[in-house]
Amino acid sequence: MESMEKIFSKEILDRIESSGIIAVLVVDDPNDAVPVARTLLEGGVNVMELALRTEHSLEALARILKEVPEMLAGVGTILSPEQAKMAKEAGAAFGVSPGLQRSVLEKAIELRFPFAPGLLTPSEIELALSYGCRNVKLFPAGPMGGMNYIKAIHAPYAHLGVRFIPLGGVNIDNLGSYVEHPSILAAGGSWLAPRKAIQNKDWNTIRDNTRAAVEKIKAVRAK
Secondary structure, three states, rough: OOOHHHHHHHHHHHHHHHHHHEEEEOOOOOOHHHHHHHHHHHHHHOOEEEEEOOOHHHHHHHHHHHHHOEEEEEEEEEOOOHHHHHHHHHHOOOEEEOOOHHHHHHHHHHHOEEEEEEEEEEHHHHHHHHOOOOOEEEEHHHHHOHHHHHHHHHHHHHHHEEEEEEOOOOOOOOOOHHHHHHHHHEEEEEOOOOHHHHHOOHHHHHHHHHHHHHHHHHHHHHH
């Protein structure tokens, strides 16, 4: 079986790392997909993850791919091999899951679909590594202790190039503590474009949230 390390291209990883943050979205109305993607770009974020939590998620992805090609758009909350296949066929740049299932990971590798499984423990890290996954989601980061936990769990695997995308409890106040650490590929930010703000078409709030996050990342990286 091919390694996920060979499937997750350097170009995609460089885009994600350069952004420093992935906007995680739940879109209920596909008509909101393009406006929210454009708003994120205006704020300086060009990587997003559309969560498969509504029936319109893949339609929202299709509209963004067509009308906002500058956005690197992935799909999250992939919970089955079938969903991995749907995301790949829909044109998602990458896929993410909250947990680690062998069947989903194996399907992603079969499809040559860049995929970051979610994990939380050393055993799960080692299982991911057995499939060549070195870029993984860590969820939920905040409740487990945030960067203190990540620093501890990363130490035995740092020499293997393991890098995390933390999500869950990450916010504008603690964002800097995440992105300044070399174990972090990028942080996941569901607060950038909250579901309610998208429903209310509150683009100003989303733009402000995004700009604040981008400025925080720039300040940390300038040190």
